[in-house]
Amino acid sequence: MVVQSVRGAPKNQAVQETLEDYTLRFAPRSYRRWKPAVVGSTALGGIAYLADFSIGAGIGLSYGTLNALVAILVAAIIIFVTGLPLAYYGARYNIDLDLITRGSGFGYYGSVLTSVIFGSFTFIFFATEGAIMAQGLKVGLGVPLWLGYLITTLIVVPLVIYGMKALSRLQVWTTPLWLLLMVAPLGYLVVVDPDSVSSWLAFAGEEGAGLNAASVMLGAGVALSLMAQIGEQIDYLRFMPPRTAENKRSWWASVITAGPGWVFFGAIKQATGAFLAFYIMGAAGAAATEPVQQFMGVYELFMPVWLAIPLAVVLVVLSQVKINVTNAYSGSLTWTNSFTRITRRYPGRIVFVLLNLIVALVLMEANMFAFLNSVLSFYANCAIAWVVTVAADILINKYLLKLSPREPEFRRGMLYPVNPVGVVAFLAAAIISIAMYFGALGPVVQPYSPIAAVVIAAVLTPVMAIVTRGRYYLRRTDDGIEEPRFDAEGTPVATVYTCHVCEQDFERPDVLASGSTGEVICSLCLTTDRTGEHVLPA
Incomplete structure (x- = not known):
């Protein structure tokens, strides 16, 4: 009817x-009344985070500039290739990554596994960005870290409650100022001190060696932890208007740029973080991986300290708000999704906005930032296994083998509770790669755990579809x-x-x-x- x-x-x-x-x-x-460019720019506003600078700094200082740049490039290519089919599906069919995952090899309840991974991603990175903002408040205003953590948590609540409408305005209006504060000082540094770039390129890092495959893979493993960021991009891209003959170019440009294309902006920020950490290493010491210290070091080159510190604080706070409204928003979506399916009760998204923020606050108070790279390296294996499994199901099982239904399905009763295709591929890739990461398979292969997660998930997903003949995708048609x-x-x-x-x-x-x-x-x-x-x- x-x-x-x-x-x-x-x-x-x-x-x-x-x-x-x-x-x-x-x-x-x-x-969905926004134009493709508006949706795309809103999605890109979510990548304003400063964790990239810390990640790049950690990789660069540990393994040297050459290894860091190659690691960042390897990670960027993998993230782009796997993110493209997911971004297309989210924008084309207007569903988020959890709904995509359900019909792409995991089943109605099977995708709860991956929802937990994505939910963890949102509060891990909320805590990371919140810690960076708290560092900025401490340096600029003398705010104690514990109070800074609380401020950074509470400041996003009024903004994230109202979802896409409020977030689109926030991201569009704050992006020009954010770009000015970030790009202008970096351009000035390169112009006034060009020799710093050549010195940085020759930097060997703590390991003191040239190009090394193990170092590259260890660095790439940290960068690949950001693979789950495509889920946050899709949370915006699902509001794309229908693709038509008139908007086809802008539609594709927005989907590619704001979908998998986010990683190239992220890679540039990681490389920049490695450069800035090297530049201020002598003066900042262990704090060289902190973005607020990196930008203060650059600002102080061409302006008085009394102005450099406030500008660095403004950049840090602005970046933190832009990304953490996205972290809180996406986290609330995925936790609500999982809770409602399991309990069959719908408490409302706002409950999980608050829960996500509480967990992030606990992580901040526990000083997670101090061992950030270790947390991200471990987490990367789970995120990679999930995203690659879904991407392989879309690319191979749907379009090449045609064993997976091309049109997405997410509704209860239409799907089997669990589909062994995605669940088995994901668990195998995650468990084996995590075992490699902790050295269970020997020190020689230990650095290659992220690549193992990619290969196992990409190979096992179509193999499982062939073995099961695709019978566990749809419970009914x-x-x-x-x-x-x-x-x-x-x-x-x-x-x-x-x-x-x-x-x-x-x-x-x-x-x-x-x-x-x-x-x-x-x-x-x-x-x-x-x-x-x-x-x-x-």
Whole structure:
């Protein structure tokens, strides 16, 4: 039954979509009113984080400039290649990475595994950026670190509650100032002291050796921990408008630039962090990996200290706010998603905004920044195994082998609870690579754990699809509604249906027939159906 919008329908917590921002479902065309360039620039605003500078500094000081640059390049290529199919799927079908993961080899409940990984990514990097901001507040204003951690946590709450609408304004309006504060002093440094660049390029690092494969892989492992960033990019890209003949160029440009293209901006920041750490190493000592110290060292070259310190603090605070609203937002989406599927209760996204912030605050107070590279190196293996598995399923299983359904499916009852294709490939890649990282397979292969995660996930995903013959992707192919979910060009259909449970209107990709009454039910009401009466039979 197709029904026009019912303006007087009752509202409850589960359907206040302006506030909840389509947490667990397809983003409808009626909400996606932004142009591709606006969505792309909003997504890129989320990569304003300064952790890249710390990561690059740590790699550069440890392994030398040559090894660091090669490591950063290797990681960037892998992240771009694996991120492209995920970004395309999110933008084309207007779903987040968890919904993509469900239908790309993991199953309805199987993707909870990867949601935990992504949720962990958001609070690890929130804590990292929060620690950097607290360092800036301490240097510039004398604020104790413990209080700085609290301030950096609370400052994002009012901004992140209202989702995409508020975040798009924040990212667009703050980006010009952020670019000015970051790029101008770096350009000045290179102009006034060009010899510093050649000295940096010759820097051998603590290891004191030339190009070394083990050093490159160890450095790449740290940089590859950022692979899960594509999930945060997709949280914005899912609001892309439909791709048409008129907007095709801008659509693709925005998807590529703000999707996998984020990594090239990140790689530049990592290389810059390695350069700045080298430049201030003598004066800053162990603090050379702290971005606030790096930029203060540059600002003080051409302005008085009384002005350099406040500007460095402004840059750090601005960067922290831009990225941590994204971390808090994306984290709230993924934790809500997992909790609702497991418990079949929907507490609202705001509960998990606060939970994510509390966990991040605990990590900050525990001084996680002091052992950041160790945390990221371990985490990288899990993130790589997940992202590569999903990317391989899309590229190989969907488009080459055609064993995985090309059109995405995420609704309860349409998918098997667990699909062994993605789950087995992911677990094998993660467990083996983590064992390598901790030296269980010997010191010779230990540095290569990230590459092992890439290879195992990329190979085992199609192998499992062939072994299972793709039978565990779809529990059923008919959702009980005659109209297809996608038109002839693969664009999600915008026909409006009314859910008979919550009496709200939803577009075609987000609804299916009830297993008990045959009437239309939305995906969220089906998710929270505790009796299972509305689930369609196999």
